[in-house]
Amino acid sequence: MKLHPARTYRLLALVLTGILLVALPLLAKDLQLPSSRFVEVRQIRGTVTYQGRQAKVGDRLTTSGQQIATGANSSAVLAVDTAIATINVSENSIVQVKNLSLAAKGGRVTVLGVPKGQARIQARTLKNPNSRLEISSPSGVAGVRGTVFGVAVDPKGKTGISTLEGAVAITAKGQTVRINGGYSSVVFPGSPPTLPRLTKDKLKYKLESLSAIGNNKIRLICIVDPLNLAFLNNRPLEINQKGKIDAILPAPANSDLRLVVRSPLGDEKYYNLGAKLRESGVNSQ
Structure with a gap:
């Protein structure tokens, strides 16, 4: 039986459509076509920058490379697509995209960086074995599959990690440590993670010295828990492995001197050192 040309074209079109419907999903998987992966700004307070401008909800x-940065007395809340995680970013912090991609069988790979500052992450359980969520810092990488935890990164890359719920696996220098809920670990640059220890409310500080050293400078020496971050008048302070801070800073105007100690989970405590500054005889500018 001879087919009419019009019917032949329709038949060929149907066959080609069927082939495309079967082949395109396979091609998309193999070729890793662009996805709709994203991290979205949900809330902002104060000065929050995105791509060189003030961020907006x-x-x-x-x-990769795009980032959100918060200024002094500022914060942001971010959300990873499909409700993978919510990230609360504190002041003077940066969160950046390292990798947002699709994996085999519907998996999603999410790698975010926190090069400085503090962020608290609430991540849902990842049921797909091909999915993964990682938070990196200059000192290590934290792997997550459903937990609430926080990271705190100081100017030299020292990273404190505290887990509130679930568990986090932190890897540095080829060694991996599992941090269960209620425990914390610290990663110093060039070193493996410390053994997990019970998280305690250690936002206290011990003042050893506060003195004038000339040229309108002051020197602060104190001890804090090395897990935490410390700021003096919004300036991040370096903390060594024993928790010691030895900082030289400009003498503040009006003897206004505020020390902030902040944990990886975002808890913080303020100390007014103005009275101690006046007692030491330091002249204000």
């Missing part, structure tokens, strides 16, 4: 980070 609804901004999306989609490619």
Whole structure:
């Protein structure tokens, strides 16, 4: 039987459509076609920058290298697509995209960096074995599959990690440590993670010395828990492995001197050192 040309074309079109419907999903998987992966800004307070401008609610980070940065007395809340995680970013912090991609069988790979500052992450359980969520710092990488935890990164890359719920696996220098809920670990640059220890409310500090050293400078020596971050008048302070801070800073105007100690989970405590500054005889500018 001879087919009419019009019917032949329709038949060929149907066959080609069927082939495309079967082949395109396979091609998309193999070729890793662009996805709709993103990290979205949900809340902002104060000075929060995105791509060199003030961020706004609804901004999306989609490619490697894009970042959100918070200024002094500022904060942001971010959300990873499909409700993978919510990230609370504190002041003077940066969160950046390292990798947002699709994996085999519907998996999603999410790698975010915190090069400085503090962030608290609430991540849902990842049921797909091909999915993973990682938070990196200059000192290590934390792997997550459903937990609430926080990271705190100081100017030299020292990283404190505290887990509130679930568990986090932190890897540095080829060694991995599992941090269960209620425990913490510290990673110093060039060193493996410390053994997990019970998280305690250690936002206290011990003042050893506060003195004038000339040229309108002051020197602060104190001890804090090395797990935490410390700021003096919004300036991040370096903390050594024993928790010691030895900082030289400009003498503040009006003897206004505020020390902030902040934990990886975002808890913080303020100390007014103005009275101690006046007692030491340091002249204000």
